[in-house]
Amino acid sequence: MNVMSRTWHRFLPRQKHKPATETLDGRTLTALATVIFLVQFPHVFHLPIWVSLTGATLVALKLWRHNRPDDALLRRLTSPVAATFIAAATAVLIRMDYGYSLGRDPCVAFLFVLIAAKYAELKRANDATALLCLSAFLLLTQYFYAQSILAAVLTLPAVFAFGVALAVLRDADNPATNTDHIKLVGKLLLQGLPLAAILFLGFPRLPGPLWSLPDDAVARTGLSDSMAPGSIGSLSQSNEVAFRVEFDGVPPTPEQLYWRGPVLSQFDGREWTEHDTRVEAHPQAPSDNTRVHDYTVMLQPHRQRWLFALDTAASLPYPDNPDTTAGITPRVLGQLMSDGQMIAERPVTQVLRYRQSSVLSDTLATNVPPAPHTLYLPGKNPRTIAFARSLREKTTGPWDYAQRVLNIFSENEFHYTLQPQLLGDAPVDEFLFQSQAGFCEHYSAAFVVLMRAAGIPARVVTGYLGGEMNGDYMIVRQSHAHAWAEAHIDGAWRRFDPTAHVSPLRVEQGLSAALPDEVTATGLTGTLDANWLREAQLRWDAMNHRWQTLVVNFNDASQEKLWEKLGVGTPSLMQIVVGFIALSAVWCALIIGLPSWQHKHLPPTERHWLQLCRVLARRGITRNTNESMSEFLNRAALAWPNQQARLTQLNTDFSALRFQRQYSAESDERLTRVRRELLQLAARAWPIGRRGPHSTQGLNKAQTAR
């Protein structure tokens, strides 16, 4: 039994050796606090302020407590019981604040507070490691919110702080300064960079996201499935990006860019909504002489299902991997509806990149007869209906009628404005006969009502008009939001844009050209007026676009393209693993091996001398440039008293070996001794963090006793 326990003793946890009240020193606490601060910081912008304050206060309390260890109140506040209580209370409060508990935001908020609470009651090094793992997870949750360059850059200091904290934790007794730690971590991170790059390029990607986040009820700027007077007007005050487009060829001119969005055909007299009677349609193959535009859309998440395409879609939206489609029918990202609208499989919650082809045409051919609701009018705008009927009688046919209606807008005193007066129960009547001032939704709505009143099926189409070229891609912002009308004449849906007849500038040059005063007054693009600022903003957008295309969207398809370029076919998982291990082995060998390669040509004495310097450096005894060997070793002997005799002997031997004339027998003897002593010394220099000075001394006693 005794033998057993002695044999297995070293494998058993050494509980009794561990002091009961082991606490972390100030340096470790500061390093951890830095990590927590840097990890929490990016979250502060979207969390409720009280959550941020709670987190920060807990960390501050712990640091304060460390400086005033005798304060009873602080001790109680940072005790495990108090921390648990605070965490539990916060969980309840978060549930109350958000109204739900399973979702991205409340979970992140809870993790945020949990980490701070854990820090507050931190006692042992093991706890600190757990805390670092938690913090790493919190750091990653940042990408749930944004995957932009800024988000990536914001994580870098935190990653660095992680390294420093790990270095401090691992070797708590090491007296190396912060600068040394920072240098070490910087070096390690730089050395790890190629490995990270290889992993980024080579790590097998799953097609599609690994998991999907539960949807939070967050309002997003963007088109909605309904339109009332003023809704698009308020949307166009937002400078946010709706989507970005890369055209394969020369992009069309702005006035041709009608990005088709929700088609609204149901009208209740004030509000336009989608009608659910549409069916799935197939894109029509373009005839030979029509020009087809191919482009790639990067749609910002808008949490709705519709996708945007120019006028008439000639294809379904496909994922952006044109090279690998041969033979296999790729996954379709959405379907085309009979009203010309594109619908995705599920709400767009992350940036969606799809290929699309379109034919630019103001006619949407259809073999489905117009549904009855495209003629329905609730009868809330009697004046308009009466006017339409009288006008219809004067005209020869639908074409003539439509033209006459458009002429009404251009010939009368209609104004195009972002700030129309509020309209009451009969908005179309009020707009047409009283205010005569409105935004695109007023004009398109009035046009559709006039059409329907004359017995011509018509509907409102919302979407975006135009776009802003930035280098080789186009930005479409919310301020490009637009609404126009479609009327069913001669068996096809024809596009009519009454806004163009009121304000041609809007169509040709965009909103800020059409309404320079209002746009500036409302502050919409006010900041963009300064040219350099606008320039900088576009540059930044271009950078983010590249980032999005090259880094964030690097998926299984891009990976396959990469393999193809490298000419290795599609490697199996095993091949990738083996390849990665081989590459990293080569890299590690280069890093670790290079110094010794450099010293290979050195004589053995010089190599041993450098070894000794490294061993001493591990003890924190580094050599000054202008310090001679004997001065250095004398200093080392003073700084490491229990190795004094060994260091003095080494001093003599090295002096003889390096600077004196060599006599083989004697120098061989010295060299052997130097090697032996070096090994002994290195063994004692290594575990500086683990054993600390006391155990080192104990070991030396054992050594001398032997």
Place this chain on the structure above:
Amino acid sequence: MNHRATAAITQLEVVPSTVLLDVIDQLETVLIGKREQLTMALACLLARGHLLIEDVPGVGKTTLAHALSATLGVDWKRVQFTSDLLPADVVGVSILDNHDNRFHFQRGPVFTSILLADEINRAPPRAQSALLEAMEERQVTVDGTTHALDDGFFVIATQNPADQQGAYPLPQSQLDRFLVGIELGYPDAASERALLAQGDQRQHAKTLQPLLNDASLKSLRERCEAVHLSDPVLDYIQALLSATRTDGTGLSPRAGLNLVRLGRACAVIEQRDHVLPDDVRRVFPVLAGHRLTGQVKSGHSAAQAVLAQVAMP
């Protein structure tokens, strides 16, 4: 016992190893508190170089020459360099003898063992270069006849700091001829008190016992040549030389050779048969200082800056 030790013992029989320390001790009784400078001067002597002392008057330059000559048991002469000094005043002149109508060469003051060239930068360049040629060649040629100088010819030149008036500063090429440039400087408080208590140092210098003679000096110089110079030390010397050459002009190869010689001499004074990097570091300022900046004082700090940027082996 190996043959290295045997070889050392045979040499020790000729000249005891501690004699150089005795020399320094004895010199220090005259120039109190100047041990480092005296060691460098002695190393310069052993390395067959010439010594340049840059200092204000009255700090003991002449006394040093007195003491050295007395300790070495050789004669010494002194030339006070002035602005009207002619080359002939230094090397000598041929004079027509009325008795036999032939020119006879009258030897100038360079024909001695130790020459104190006082305030060398007050003389015009012509007189300066006459001396410097004699220093370099250890012979003078007058009217086509070559006269060899003393084998142990050793020049101690002094120069006023250039900020004093009436100076013809030595060009850098000429400064290269001086192996060692030192400044004596004012004594520290304790040394000065001892100095004041002792009274006239020059009288005292004359009473010094000769500790060396030509033979022992020659033997010591031979021993310098035999001092071992290891690869790490050579690396260090090379690194130092190239560090001086990074911006503009640095030390010449001749200066490099001199550094080696001086380092060896220093090792001999320290009773060693090998040069340590410490020796090189010790002699580097006095060797490189005046060569780098043309002045001893500013040169020393320039040399220290070079030392600070080169890692020792």
